[in-house]
Amino acid sequence: MDYKDFGLVNTKNMFQDAITNHYAVPAFNFYNMETLTAIISAARDTHSPVILAVSESALNYMGGDTLMGMIWGLKLRPSDMVALHLDHGHSFESCVNAIKLGFSSVMIDGSALAFDENISLTQTVVQYAHKYDVSTEAELGSLAGIEDENTKSEKSSYTNPDDVVNFVNATNADSLAIAIGTSHGAYKRKSDTEELRFDILKRIADQLPDFPLVLHGASTIPQDFVNQINKFGGQIQNARGIPANQLRRTVEMNICKINTDSDLRLAFTAGVRQELFSAPEKFNPRDYLSVARQNIYKTCITEIKEITQSANRLK
Ligand code: G3H
Ligand code: 13P
Ligand code: ZN
Numbered sequence: 001m002d003y004k005d006f007g008l009v010n011t012k013n014m015f016q017d018a019i020t021n022h023y024a025v026p027a028f029n030f031y032n033m034e035t036l037t038a039i040i041s042a043a044r045d046t047h048s049p050v051i052l053a054v055s056e057s058a059l060n061y062m063g064g065d066t067l068m069g070m071i072w073g074l075k076l077r078p079s080d081m082v083a084l085h086l087d088h089g090h091s092f093e094s095c096v097n098a099i100k101l102g103f104s105s106v107m108i109d110g111s112a113l114a115f116d117e118n119i120s121l122t123q124t125v126v127q128y129a130h131k132y133d134v135s136t137e138a139e140l141g142s143l144a145g146i147e148d149e150n151t152k153s154e155k156s157s158y159t160n161p162d163d164v165v166n167f168v169n170a171t172n173a174d175s176l177a178i179a180i181g182t183s184h185g186a187y188k189r190k191s192d193t194e195e196l197r198f199d200i201l202k203r204i205a206d207q208l209p210d211f212p213l214v215l216h217g218a219s220t221i222p223q224d225f226v227n228q229i230n231k232f233g234g235q236i237q238n239a240r241g242i243p244a245n246q247l248r249r250t251v252e253m254n255i256c257k258i259n260t261d262s263d264l265r266l267a268f269t270a271g272v273r274q275e276l277f278s279a280p281e282k283f284n285p286r287d288y289l290s291v292a293r294q295n296i297y298k299t300c301i302t303e304i305k306e307i308t309q310s311a312n313r314l315k
Contacts, residue, residue: 001101001102002102002132003084003103004078006068006071006072006076006084006102007074007075007078007080008071008076008083008084008104009082009083010083010105010134011025011051011083011104011135011174011212011257012135012174013081014049014051014081014083015174015257017049017313018049018257019210019256021313022251022309023256023310023313024215024251024255024256024257024258024308024309024310025050025051025256026043026257026260026307026308026310027050027052027053027085027087027258027259028050028053028260028261029053029055029058029087029259029260030054030058031058031061032061033070034293035264035268035293035296036052036070038293038297038300039052039300040074040082042296042298042300042301042304043080043082046301046304046305046310046311047311047312048304048308048311048312048313049081049082049083049313049314050082050310051084052082052083052085053085053087054085054103055088055261056086056090056094058087059098064097068102071084071102079315080314081314083135084103084104084105085104085105085106085107085137086103086105086107087107087259089106089108089109089125090109092108092121092124092128095108095128096128099129099134103134104134105134105135106125106134106135106137107177108125108126108137108173109177110139111139111141111143111177115163115167118140119167119170119171123171126138126171126172135174136174137257138167138176138177139176139178140167140179141158141159141160141179142157142179143179143183143184143217158179158181158197159178159200161203164176164178164207164208174212175211175213175214175256175257176211177215178201178204178213178215180196180198180201180204180215181196181197182215182217182242183217184216185217185262186219186221186236186239186240186241187239188217188221188242189240189242190240192240196246196249198250198253201213201253201254201255205254208254212257213256213257214257214259215247215255215257215259217259218247219262220244220303220307221239221240221241222266222267222299223239224270225263225266225267225270225295226266228270228274231274232273232277233277241263248306251308258307260303264300267292268296271288272288272289272291272292274291275287275292276288
C-alpha cells in the first residue's frame, strides 16, 4: 500500500522546514502499541512533527501487517507531519519490503561497507525509493555500540568531512547520518568531560550547507530512570548519555534529525520495574504497561521541548 493512504508524509518537507527554522525533527524508535501511542500522543500534544522509527528487528518483532494495522489505527493526516521510517536497513531487500508495506522513508546503512560499496548499495536503494516518493537516509562513518541485534561494532570511526560531498552527489540520498562521537545504547561516554566532535560536524556542515544531517545514538540516558531501574532490581552500571546542551549545539549546527531509542527503553523499563515492585499483588499487565507508556510519553515531551525544539512547528 502507498504510504500516503496511511496519512504519512516523507521527510523532505519536514527537513526543509527544520533547516530553515533551526530545529530538529525527533525520531523515536517503537516496537509495540504502548511505545507507538505514547510517541504519537506526545507529538500531537506538542504540535511537533515526528519520525516513527522501526529497526529491522523491531519490524520482525511486530510483524509488518500488525505494524501497519496500528499505523492505520492512528488515523493520521498529512498535516500531522508523521513519517514512518526504516531505521538501519541493511539491504536493498529490507528497504523494498518496508516501502511495499507503506513506509514513507528508509535508511540504508552501508556504513560497515567500503566507501565504494556503500555508494553503490545506497544508489540502488535511492533509485528504487524515489520512484515511490519515499525519502532516504544514508550513513557514512560508523557508530560504536549496538546498531542492531545482528550487527555489533565496538569501534567508532568518525565521518571523514572530505568524503561527504562526493558521497551525497554520487548517491542522491536525501539525508546523511554522520559519526561525530555518539554511539548506540546506554554506555556512550567514559567520563563526564567527553565532548562530541563539533569540529568534524562544522567541517561537514560547511561543505553541505542546507543539507539534512542526522545524529544517531543521541540518547541522554536520564539518570533518574537508571537509578529507578537499579533501585527496583536492575543492574545498569556506568550508563552515560549525551548531555542535552551538546545535543542542542548540534541542532544549531544543522543536525535536523535526532534519533532516540535507549531513553525510551529506560523510561519503559523503569516504569515496569517500579510498578511490579510497588504493587506485587497486581498481575494485570495493563497496570504496569500504563505506567511504562506514561513514562515514554513524558520523556518524548521533554526531548521535543528541550532538545529538538520541534514543539509548535506544525502549520
Ligand atoms: O539504532 C539502533 C536501534 O536502537 C535499534 O535497536 O535492533 O534492538 O531494535 P534494535
Ligand atoms: P540511542 O541508543 O542513543 O537511543 O540511539 C538510537 C538510534 O540511533 C536509533 O537509530
Ligand atoms: Zn541508529
